Amino acid sequence: xxxxxxxxxxxxxxxxxxxxxxxxxxxxxxxxxxxxxxxxxxxxxxxxxxxxxxxxxxxxxxxxxxxxxxxxxxxxxxxxxxxxxxxxxxxxxxxxxxxxxxxxxxxxxxxxxxxxxxxxxxxxxxxxxxxxxxxxxxxxxxxxxxxxx
Ligand code: HEC
Numbered sequence: 001x002x003x004x005x006x007x008x009x010x011x012x013x014x015x016x017x018x019x020x021x022x023x024x025x026x027x028x029x030x031x032x033x034x035x036x037x038x039x040x041x042x043x044x045x046x047x048x049x050x051x052x053x054x055x056x057x058x059x060x061x062x063x064x065x066x067x068x069x070x071x072x073x074x075x076x077x078x079x080x081x082x083x084x085x086x087x088x089x090x091x092x093x094x095x096x097x098x099x100x101x102x103x104x105x106x107x108x109x110x111x112x113x114x115x116x117x118x119x120x121x122x123x124x125x126x127x128x129x130x131x132x133x134x135x136x137x138x139x140x141x142x143x144x145x146x147x148x149x
Contacts, residue, residue, distance in 0.1 A: 018082075025080035029087060031068065038064045039133060047127045058120055065133070066113050073103040083148060090146045105140035112136040 038061035045051045046058070076095060083090035095102045116129035 021080040021082050022085070024078050025082055025084045025091075028075055028080070028091065029084045029089075031071065031075045032089075035065060035068050035137070038062070038068075039130070039137070043126060043130050043133075047123060047130050049123070053123050053126070055121075058126060062113060062117060062120075066110075066117070069106060069109045069113065072106050073099075076102065088147065088149055090148050092144050092146050095144050102140070102144055105136075105144075108139060109133065109136040 042051075042057055042061040046053050076091070076099075079093070079096040080091075112133045112135075116125075116132060120126050120129050
């Protein structure tokens with residue numbers, strides 16, 4: 001009887017640890033998806049003419065990025081040691097092997113956002129802003145993001 005209780009207890013502990021790590025991976029993925037929403041679903045689509053230029057939407061997207069990007073080092077503080085189920089992208093283990101270098105990619109994104117703030121007036125200036133911000137995002141992805149499928 002005692003033995004059964006112990007086994008069940010261990011199984012439950014194991015299961016909750018797995019759930020916690022999946023939660024961390026999902027939180028990290030959601031942060032990235034949120035930033036992608038601002039940069040790709042709003043700004044990139046406007047630069048391509050897929051949606052009409054809208055100053056208020058540009059300003060909101062930039063404000064969202066401005067708030068979200070500095071939280072990357074904290075949100076990625078813990079290694080979930082697993083990918084989000086069915087995700088297209090995952091984190092390289094290098095993130096946690098070289099966490100200081102990973103974190104050092106963030107200020108360049110913050111600066112790229114600050115540099116274009118207040119300067120975007122039309123599609124042409126938006127294109128310049130998009131390229132500069134996107135290059136700084138990719139500067140981290142090149143080393144630390146893995147394509148899973
Ligand atoms: C300091 C590093 C770093 C920076 C800066 C960064 N990312 Fe990421 N990004 C990652 C890592 C690591 C992953 C893979 C893990 C994940 O998907 O959560 C990722 C994944 C993604 C994904 C794929 C999400 C999915 O699974 O579908 C998108 C989209 C994305 N990032 C967009 C952005 C955008 C847009 C920016 C810039 C505004 C940005 N990222 C800045 C590290 C970074």
